[in-house]
Structures are given as C-alpha cells and as structure tokens.
Amino acid sequence: MSRILEVNLADRYARVEAGVTNLAISEAVGPEGFFYAPDPSSQLACTIGGNIAMNSGGAHCLKYGVTTNNLLGVRLVTLDGEILDIGGEAMDAPGYDLLGLVCGSEGQLGIVTEAIVRLIPLPEGARPVLFGFDSVEDASQCVAAIIGAGIVPVAMEYMDKPAIHICENFAHAGYPLDVEAMLIIEVEGSDAEIGAMLARIGAIAKAHNVRTVRESMSAMESAQIWKGRKSAFGATGRVADYICMDGTVPTSRLPEALQRTGEICASFGLRVANVFHAGDGNMHPLILYNVNDDDERVKAEEAGAAVLEMCVELGGCLTGEHGVGIEKRELMGRQFNDVELAQQKRVRAAFDPEGRLNPAKVFPLGERAA
Amino acid sequence: MTEALKPEREADVVEAVLAARLGGTKLDIVGGGAMAGLGRPRAERRQLSSAAMSGIIFYAPAEMTLSARAGTTVAAIEAAIAEHGQMLPFEPMRPRALWGSDAEPTLGGMVATNLAGPRRPSVGAVRDGVLGLKLVNGLAQTIRCGGRVMKNVTGLDLTKLNCGAHGTLGVLTEATIKLAPKPEAETTLVMPDLGESKAVEAMTRALGSPFGVSGAAWFASGMGRAFSRTLLRLEGFADSVDDRAGRLASMVGDFGQVNRVTGEESAALWRSVRDAEFIAEPSDRAVWRVSLAPSRAAAFAVGLGETALAHFFDWGGGLVWVATLASETAASAVRRAAASAKGHATLMRAPDSLRAAVEVFEPPSALGLRLSRGLKQSFDPDGVLNFGRMYDGV
Known part of the structure; x- marks a missing residue:
C-alpha cells in the first residue's frame, strides 16, 4: 500500500496509502512548490502509517507542527473489519476528534490504510546558521531569548560536545570542535527576510556570548550543515552501540535536564551524546554502550529509564515522538496514575475490547482493562 | 431551575x-x-x-x-x-x-x-x-x-x-x-467586487504562495460595504509584511483592483470575520457553519440558491457561513448541499425548537x-x- 492516490494542490492536500514514505510525498509535490511538513530524520524510509501511529515530528515542527497538525483524514479498518473514514478534505472533522485520537495511538485503535495529509507551500528560501557556545546555559538561554523576542525559526537544533565530534568525524560538516554546545537555527523566507531575521537572531546570540558563528553562504553549505545533524544517529552507530531516549522537557528546564542526563549516565559509567530539537524540548540522548557486554547493556537500559523519569519529574513526558511501545510501557506509571491509565484503556476498549491490536504495548502488563 | x-x-x-x-x-x-x-x-x-x-x-x-x-x-x-x-x-x-x-x-x-x-x-x-x-x-x-x-x-x-x-x-x-x-504588523489586501468563484480562485492562489498568508476571507456585498470584498492578510515584522504585501498584490493583480489596509483597520476586519458579525442579524435567522474543501465552496454557496439568505467565506473558502430561515426545510437543504460537497455543517444558531427538531452537528x-x-x-x-x-x- 504505497501509492499516492490523489494530489489536490488547490485544496492543498494529498491522499496517500499508509505505506507511502514520508519523503515520497514531498518529492512528489516539490516541483509544484509544495511539501509535507513533518520531517523526521528517518523520512527517507519511514511511512506515513508509522508517522500517524507515533505522531512523528521532525526538525521543522517548531513552525509547522507534528503529524497530528498536518493530517486531514484517515481511513481506519476496525477490528471487526469495518471501514471508518475519519475527516476528509475539509479542515475540520465533525464529532469527536477521532483523528486526534488515532494519531499517536501506536496502532491500537485500528489499522490505518489511507491518509489525507496537508500540503504546505514551500518557502522562497531557507538558510541555517550555526552557533557555537562555551556553555550549555548560554546556548539554552539563547534559545529562550530568541522565542522571547517573538521569533519562531523553523528549526532550532542542539548538539553537545560529544555529538558534535561524532557528527563532524562522520559528515565533515565544518562543525566547531572546541565548543561545549552548538545550535543550528534555520529561518525561511525571501533573501531579504532571511537576512533581516538572521541579523536579529545573531544579535541575540551575541548577547549570549556566542563564540563561533557560521552563516550558510550557499545551498551546498546548508546541506552540509544539515547532513551532520541528520546523520547523528547513523554516525553514532559507527562509534558505539547506543540506545536513544526520546523524553521531552519544558524548554526552560533544558540546562538542568542536560546536566542531570550527564550525571545519570556517568553514575552508570556510560558516555552520552545529546542531539535534539531545542525549540520544543524533545531530548534525544544517545547512551553509548557495548551490545556484547550484558552488564553494560543492562546499565544502559537502567540509565535510559532514569533519564525518562527525570523528564517526567521536570514537567515533561516519557516520549515525544518515538512512542511507548514495549520499551517504555512499564514506565507509564511514572507519568500517569492508575485511574488515568484505566481511562486510556477504556478508550482503547471502545475500539478494541479485547486488546488484540498491537497487544502488550503502551500499557503496563499485569493490569487488566478496567 | x-x-x-x-x-x-x-x-x-x-x-x-x-x-x-x-x-x-x-x-x-x-x-x-x-x-x-x-x-x-x-x-x-x-x-x-x-x-x-x-x-x-x-x-x-x-x-x-x-x-x-x-x-x-x-x-x-x-x-x-x-x-x-x-x-x-x-x-x-x-x-x-x-x-x-x-x-x-x-x-x-x-x-x-x-x-x-x-x-x-x-x-x-x-x-x-x-x-x-x-x-x-x-x-x-x-x-x-x-x-x-x-x-x-x-x-x-x-x-x-x-x-x-x-x-x-x-x-x-x-x-x-x-x-x-x-505579529509586529499586519496588512490586509482588499480586492473589491469579486464573485464567489473568482474570490476562491484568488484566495487559493494566495494560500498556495510562499508569502505566509494568515487569513483569506470573502464578504458578500452588503456586508460592511456595498460591494463584495476579498481579504488577504499578512502578518509579521513590519519590513517583511511590506515586502510580502507588495509581491502578493502583484501576484493577484490580474483579478482587478487591490487596496491595502493596515493596523487597527485590518484587525477590525478580521474580528468581524472571526465572530461572523455580518451574518448575525436579523437574529431570527438560523446560522450555519459549513466545513468543506475550498474548491467546492463557490458551487456549494451558489447552489443553495434562495435558501441562503446571506453567506460569507473564511479559511480561503474552506469555511462557509450561511444564514437561512429557521426552518426544517432550510435545514435539510443545507445538510444535503454540504453532504454533496463532501463537507459537513453545524447549526450554530437557531431557536431551541429547530435545534430539537433537526441535528445540530453533522x-x-x-x-x-x-x-x-x-x-x-x-x-x-x-x-x-x-x-x-x-x-x-x-
């Protein structure tokens, strides 16, 4: 099921089968001046069906939102084999927001076979700038100050020193190796607008002690800057085995979250590299370990769980866009109490009373549906 | 009680x-x-x-x-x-x-x-x-x-x-x-005297442009002015809004005259769109809010014929506000037309008796x-x- 069924540029939507890859949509409508906005790092391979199941985001969701904000409709096959069309061509759907409920439900409410996704006009241009900082605090406060100044860039990506080194060794993107933290900030618009916006952002960065500034001067340089970031996971895999966590924290708690992530991993004797979407607080700590060392593998999992519990404690959540699945189901009790989990299970049961779709995921085992 | x-x-x-x-x-x-x-x-x-x-x-x-x-x-x-x-x-x-x-x-x-x-x-x-x-x-x-x-x-x-x-x-x-x-500034391009189809065409072109149009609406004649008005809004930093307004105006220039209003005058226009002000009176009429694909808006509204006593568009045509008589006949006409336009209608305002007799939500x-x-x-x-x-x- 990997066909694009309909492209309607006047009404700005595409109707696609669930197995279409994320990038295939943007590639199909790109020549006409449109794109599909959510852009997870895996967009070359991941499918729209999977994006809907996990409500995927991406680097550019600060401006354009995540999957649920870019979806107009889905066709859902229920457990009984009935077909439910939710939403459609219109911008709002009638009745309960079943579209919002299905999005991010990890395949537990039905099987999505088709989706109607919104298409967005491509900006005239986009340009990233790269900032290096001597301290994590300066970088984090710079992010807060940019938003506080009324500027919402399309992307604000953060990398710490270990992540910078890993990515630079792999992608040769020209990242500064002597800084503690790096931001990639991208703005969109006409050349004049981009220039004006980067000037404002540059002044804010200066006030926050930025040490290295590199504004992209060409499309090739922009691609290079992004290549380093987008290859972070693959590049890390060449250095060591790793598990990637996906907790989110309120952006004001980022410095504290980063410090505590470092401390937690150090207490297990493990290294960690941080690369994440700074604008939305969705952290992606990569905890490095040796998969052939059973002891280290257990430690990595324990460290990961401790990091996620910290995210919840700071007012965030267990998972921003990767989903709960099996890995995090036993941690659900850290974020929700029994009454809340029972409510969620009853909602699920309205679609699937016996829990036959993706069983044993999301909800802790050993508890019966209320 | x-x-x-x-x-x-x-x-x-x-x-x-x-x-x-x-x-x-x-x-x-x-x-x-x-x-x-x-x-x-x-x-x-x-x-x-x-x-x-x-x-x-x-x-x-x-x-x-x-x-x-x-x-x-x-x-x-x-x-x-x-x-x-x-x-x-x-x-x-x-x-x-x-x-x-x-x-x-x-x-x-x-x-x-x-x-x-x-x-x-x-x-x-x-x-x-x-x-x-x-x-x-x-x-x-x-x-x-x-x-x-x-x-x-x-x-x-x-x-x-x-x-x-x-x-x-x-x-x-x-x-x-x-x-x-x-936003630091806002500007609305006002295009007088376009009919439903032309207005949706202009709004679609604007919303498909890279200029970040943050509002696209159409008021029928008699709604605040004797002539119909197609409205396109741009918001952001002042220099950027000016720049984009100029380029958007040329982009839709072939539809006819393009005027600009800014600041409070522009903001007031969008409040009337948001609050459906021009369709609220007379207060004994039923008011409907119909969601559909923009390209179907003009045919839907025109197709309602005399059932629609007044109508205007928001969301580039994706939202049609319609006033009708507060009658069951009018209600079924709106529902039928919305369904054949693959849209859906909500009865936003009507006497209790009508809201008890017909469905309020689709x-x-x-x-x-x-x-x-x-x-x-x-x-x-x-x-x-x-x-x-x-x-x-x-």
Whole structure:
C-alpha cells in the first residue's frame, strides 16, 4: 500500500496509502512548490502509517507542527473489519476528534490504510546558521531569548560536545570542535527576510556570548550543515552501540535536564551524546554502550529509564515522538496514575475490547482493562 | 431551575459529579455561558459552572506556554499574554454578535467548542494549540491528559479527544495552551467586487504562495460595504509584511483592483470575520457553519440558491457561513448541499425548537455513532455530563 492516490494542490492536500514514505510525498509535490511538513530524520524510509501511529515530528515542527497538525483524514479498518473514514478534505472533522485520537495511538485503535495529509507551500528560501557556545546555559538561554523576542525559526537544533565530534568525524560538516554546545537555527523566507531575521537572531546570540558563528553562504553549505545533524544517529552507530531516549522537557528546564542526563549516565559509567530539537524540548540522548557486554547493556537500559523519569519529574513526558511501545510501557506509571491509565484503556476498549491490536504495548502488563 | 453549582476547586467538581451520579441526576456544564446557544437543546437540568474556577496557574513567555483554570476568561488570558507580546495563535471566536450574549467566553468553553478563527489554515484550530487538560470525568475521577510540552506521544491523546467534545466527556478544570508571538504588523489586501468563484480562485492562489498568508476571507456585498470584498492578510515584522504585501498584490493583480489596509483597520476586519458579525442579524435567522474543501465552496454557496439568505467565506473558502430561515426545510437543504460537497455543517444558531427538531452537528455514520457512544461510555457511563448535547446518547 504505497501509492499516492490523489494530489489536490488547490485544496492543498494529498491522499496517500499508509505505506507511502514520508519523503515520497514531498518529492512528489516539490516541483509544484509544495511539501509535507513533518520531517523526521528517518523520512527517507519511514511511512506515513508509522508517522500517524507515533505522531512523528521532525526538525521543522517548531513552525509547522507534528503529524497530528498536518493530517486531514484517515481511513481506519476496525477490528471487526469495518471501514471508518475519519475527516476528509475539509479542515475540520465533525464529532469527536477521532483523528486526534488515532494519531499517536501506536496502532491500537485500528489499522490505518489511507491518509489525507496537508500540503504546505514551500518557502522562497531557507538558510541555517550555526552557533557555537562555551556553555550549555548560554546556548539554552539563547534559545529562550530568541522565542522571547517573538521569533519562531523553523528549526532550532542542539548538539553537545560529544555529538558534535561524532557528527563532524562522520559528515565533515565544518562543525566547531572546541565548543561545549552548538545550535543550528534555520529561518525561511525571501533573501531579504532571511537576512533581516538572521541579523536579529545573531544579535541575540551575541548577547549570549556566542563564540563561533557560521552563516550558510550557499545551498551546498546548508546541506552540509544539515547532513551532520541528520546523520547523528547513523554516525553514532559507527562509534558505539547506543540506545536513544526520546523524553521531552519544558524548554526552560533544558540546562538542568542536560546536566542531570550527564550525571545519570556517568553514575552508570556510560558516555552520552545529546542531539535534539531545542525549540520544543524533545531530548534525544544517545547512551553509548557495548551490545556484547550484558552488564553494560543492562546499565544502559537502567540509565535510559532514569533519564525518562527525570523528564517526567521536570514537567515533561516519557516520549515525544518515538512512542511507548514495549520499551517504555512499564514506565507509564511514572507519568500517569492508575485511574488515568484505566481511562486510556477504556478508550482503547471502545475500539478494541479485547486488546488484540498491537497487544502488550503502551500499557503496563499485569493490569487488566478496567 | 435550582441554582447553578459553582465549584471553586477541582475537589468541589469531583464532589458535585459524584453527588449527581449517585443521585441519578444529570448536569449541564457551562463556563461563562457565552457558548450556551450551541448544541442540542437540553431539558431543564442542574447547571455546573466552571466560572468560579479562574486564574492563570503558570505562564512561561519564553516557552510560549500558559496554563489556567477553566473558568478564566479568554479576555483575561489575552490581556496577560499581550503584556509579553504574545497571543492565542488560533483566534478563538467571540460569539457575542451571533448569540447576543454579553458573557465572556472562558478557556474551558474555548476548548470544548474548538471554534477557531481565520488563522486556522496557517496555524491550526484550537485543538492544535492545546497541550494538556485536566478534567473530571463522569465517574468523578480526575484525569490529566497531555502535558505542557509540544511533543508528546505518551499514551492516547485524550487532550485532542476532549477538544470540541462540548463537555460531554468531562468537566474541564484546567488547560495548558501554546501561544505565539503577536505579529509586529499586519496588512490586509482588499480586492473589491469579486464573485464567489473568482474570490476562491484568488484566495487559493494566495494560500498556495510562499508569502505566509494568515487569513483569506470573502464578504458578500452588503456586508460592511456595498460591494463584495476579498481579504488577504499578512502578518509579521513590519519590513517583511511590506515586502510580502507588495509581491502578493502583484501576484493577484490580474483579478482587478487591490487596496491595502493596515493596523487597527485590518484587525477590525478580521474580528468581524472571526465572530461572523455580518451574518448575525436579523437574529431570527438560523446560522450555519459549513466545513468543506475550498474548491467546492463557490458551487456549494451558489447552489443553495434562495435558501441562503446571506453567506460569507473564511479559511480561503474552506469555511462557509450561511444564514437561512429557521426552518426544517432550510435545514435539510443545507445538510444535503454540504453532504454533496463532501463537507459537513453545524447549526450554530437557531431557536431551541429547530435545534430539537433537526441535528445540530453533522450526523455521524452508524459506525461513527457507535464509536462515539462507546467513547462517551468510557468517560461517563451514566450520562451525567452534558448528556445528548452532541448526538442522541452522546
């Protein structure tokens, strides 16, 4: 099921089968001046069906939102084999927001076979700038100050020193190796607008002690800057085995979250590299370990769980866009109490009373549906 | 009718719902009462008002996030965030003109009705800006949904499910919302005298452009001016708005004259679009809000013929407001036309008698209704909360 069924540029939507890859949509409508906005790092391979199941985001969701904000409709096959069309061509759907409920439900409410996704006009241009900082605090406060100044860039990506080194060794993107933290900030618009916006952002960065500034001067340089970031996971895999966590924290708690992530991993004797979407607080700590060392593998999992519990404690959540699945189901009790989990299970049961779709995921085992 | 319950704390809400449940009574959930004219009419029931639960709980400008109690007025929130140069991105409707009510909409009512304004195509509906909710379900249990972060796929998204649920799943007690920077400047391009088809064509071209059009609406002749007006809004930093306005104006130049209005004059235009001001009078007419694909808007509106006593477009044609006689005949004509345009219609305003005789919200399919009833059951098995407000049994 990997066909694009309909492209309607006047009404700005595409109707696609669930197995279409994320990038295939943007590639199909790109020549006409449109794109599909959510852009997870895996967009070359991941499918729209999977994006809907996990409500995927991406680097550019600060401006354009995540999957649920870019979806107009889905066709859902229920457990009984009935077909439910939710939403459609219109911008709002009638009745309960079943579209919002299905999005991010990890395949537990039905099987999505088709989706109607919104298409967005491509900006005239986009340009990233790269900032290096001597301290994590300066970088984090710079992010807060940019938003506080009324500027919402399309992307604000953060990398710490270990992540910078890993990515630079792999992608040769020209990242500064002597800084503690790096931001990639991208703005969109006409050349004049981009220039004006980067000037404002540059002044804010200066006030926050930025040490290295590199504004992209060409499309090739922009691609290079992004290549380093987008290859972070693959590049890390060449250095060591790793598990990637996906907790989110309120952006004001980022410095504290980063410090505590470092401390937690150090207490297990493990290294960690941080690369994440700074604008939305969705952290992606990569905890490095040796998969052939059973002891280290257990430690990595324990460290990961401790990091996620910290995210919840700071007012965030267990998972921003990767989903709960099996890995995090036993941690659900850290974020929700029994009454809340029972409510969620009853909602699920309205679609699937016996829990036959993706069983044993999301909800802790050993508890019966209320 | 007995006096309304006005809980001041969440614990009082829990107690009130529990008492109603045990006593076998039903509750009407209201905030300030601004939205009371919407939905299927109810029998006389005990009211539970969240109006006394008000106040901002936290506001983090640098995170563009605010959390407040459900009874906080939208106006109070807008005033507090304006001090930091921020706004509600989704432009919630103030239905004062439509329902002739002086009541201020509350945060809870805004979430429960999900009535987004002109910025809907570019930044989303109310549901897109709600990050988290706290509510008391029909079992008198406190449920937290979502949180205060933008990226969150931890468990089922009960936050969105409760947006636009008209209080049928829970009594909202708190909401956390995402804010946006208030644009430094706004300019509206005004194109006089385009008919429905030409107007939608112009709006479609503008919304498909890279210029960041944040509003596209069409007023029929007689709505504030003797001639029809097609409106295209641009917002942002002043230099950028000027630049984009010039280029957008040339892009739609072949449609005819393009005038510009800015500042308060522009803002006032968009308030009238948001609040459906020009369609509110005469007040004995029924008013419909019809969602459909923009390319079907003109044929839909023109096809209604004399049934439509007045109509205008928002969302580039994706939202059509229609005034009709408050009659069952007119109601079925609107429903038929909306269905054949693959859209859906909500009866926003009508006398109780009409709202009792015809469906207010677009009737779901048999499967859709079964699932909706199942969801209602999962939150409120005894039907204590706003029972029957949306559909029979929901």
